Amino acid sequence: MRLPLNNNRLYRQGSFVATVVFIAFAFIFVIQHRTNTQSFGPISGSIRDSEYNLLDVEETDPRFAALAAEKCTIERMNADRLQQDHPCVIEMIRKRYLHPPADVDVPYNLAAPNKADPSVGQAASILNYLGNQTKGFFIECGALDGEHLSNTLYMERTMQWGGVLVEADQTSFGKLLSRRRKAYALPVCLSLHPYPTQVTFKVAYAIGSVQESLDPNQPAKTNSDGQASKETMLTLQCFPIYSILLAIGQTQVDFFSLDVEGHELKILKTVPWHKVDIKTLAVEWDHVGEKPLIDFMGPQGYYVFGRNKVNVGNDLFFAKNDSFHILRDA
Numbered sequence: 001m002r003l004p005l006n007n008n009r010l011y012r013q014g015s016f017v018a019t020v021v022f023i024a025f026a027f028i029f030v031i032q033h034r035t036n037t038q039s040f041g042p043i044s045g046s047i048r049d050s051e052y053n054l055l056d057v058e059e060t061d062p063r064f065a066a067l068a069a070e071k072c073t074i075e076r077m078n079a080d081r082l083q084q085d086h087p088c089v090i091e092m093i094r095k096r097y098l099h100p101p102a103d104v105d106v107p108y109n110l111a112a113p114n115k116a117d118p119s120v121g122q123a124a125s126i127l128n129y130l131g132n133q134t135k136g137f138f139i140e141c142g143a144l145d146g147e148h149l150s151n152t153l154y155m156e157r158t159m160q161w162g163g164v165l166v167e168a169d170q171t172s173f174g175k176l177l178s179r180r181r182k183a184y185a186l187p188v189c190l191s192l193h194p195y196p197t198q199v200t201f202k203v204a205y206a207i208g209s210v211q212e213s214l215d216p217n218q219p220a221k222t223n224s225d226g227q228a229s230k231e232t233m234l235t236l237q238c239f240p241i242y243s244i245l246l247a248i249g250q251t252q253v254d255f256f257s258l259d260v261e262g263h264e265l266k267i268l269k270t271v272p273w274h275k276v277d278i279k280t281l282a283v284e285w286d287h288v289g290e291k292p293l294i295d296f297m298g299p300q301g302y303y304v305f306g307r308n309k310v311n312v313g314n315d316l317f318f319a320k321n322d323s324f325h326i327l328r329d330a
């Protein structure tokens with residue numbers, strides 16, 4: 001009498017377990033299917049990757065090629081807020097925006113060729129910290145016309161550095177290209193978000209600034225005489241700085257010069273610091289204030305090693321905590 005009862009119980013338990021297992025598998029299948037078909041969702045899914053909006057798929061991974069083969073347009077890239085390291089974003093930068101460095105044999109075309117260092121002290125401070133390093137790599141944003149107030153021209157001309165110049169003002173960028181700098185150059189803005197964006201840009205030499213949103217109801221700016229000012233608004237494509245570095249294939253940076261009239265902190269917040277190795281930075285703090293920048297950079301592993309106070313802007317010089325020890329122990 002007990003045996004059939006036990007069997008019956010076993011049978012019921014067994015079918016219960018089978019049902020649970022079936023539901024579990026169905027659940028996993030649905031989740032996986034959704035992840036595979038949702039090409040813009042995080043694939044690897046670590047917390048850091050989603051925080052920085054990273055796909056984090058190696059170029060050798062078949063999924064990378066599959067994503068690269070998908071329709072890639074500027075509209076889709078912006079609308080879908082594609083990841084900073086999405087192949088569409090990287091290819092778009094390479095194809096449409098990236099200007100290669102001038103050939104080393106091509107002479108510079110400078111307005112003041114005898115002025116070795118047009119920066120107001122930044123180049124000397126950074127180089128001194130780096131022990132007058134040669135053949136380093138820089139990022140300069142905004143680069144203006146590639147010469148006036150350039151924080152990196154000295155390094156490039158005298159210390160054989162390479163780098164990338166980012167300047168969103170189209171008039172300045174035209175001049176920058178004519179300088180024949182031996183550095184990559186892009187006529188874009190740096191995105192304030194960890195994905196590509198389009199913004200309206202107020203064109204005014206040297207103080208051009210990215211506007212976060214365009215208010216169509218806002219009246220045109222007028223000057224003291226009541227005339228409309230000569231500023232014009234343009235729509236511009238912005239990319240995260242990390243996407244630009246990936247497009248060039250360079251995530252090791254010796255000096256990052258960031259002077260973008262107030263958006264410095266937002267740009268720094270898009271950087272996946274665990275994916276890049278940036279030794280030093282000069283960040284203009286006039287618009288943001290010193291403290292928010294220091295408070296943000298500290299936990300990223302950076303300390304302030306110097307300051308620059310001049311009439312064209314106040315810079316904070318940051319260096320990676322570990323680079324301090326490397327230099328002092330050497």
Ligand SMILES: *[C@@H]1O[C@H](CO)[C@@H](O)[C@H](O)[C@H]1NC(C)=O
Pocket residue numbers: 127128129130131132
């Ligand atoms: C770097 O070079 C400058 C100018 O040539 C010099 O004054 C400075 O002491 C050097 N700094 C280091 C750390 O070697």
Ligand SMILES: *[C@@H]1O[C@H](CO)[C@@H](O)[C@H](O)[C@H]1NC(C)=O
Pocket residue numbers: 298299300301302303304321
């Ligand atoms: C780096 O140094 C700064 C200043 O000393 C400190 O606030 C920060 O916590 C340090 N970061 C790391 C990761 O050690």
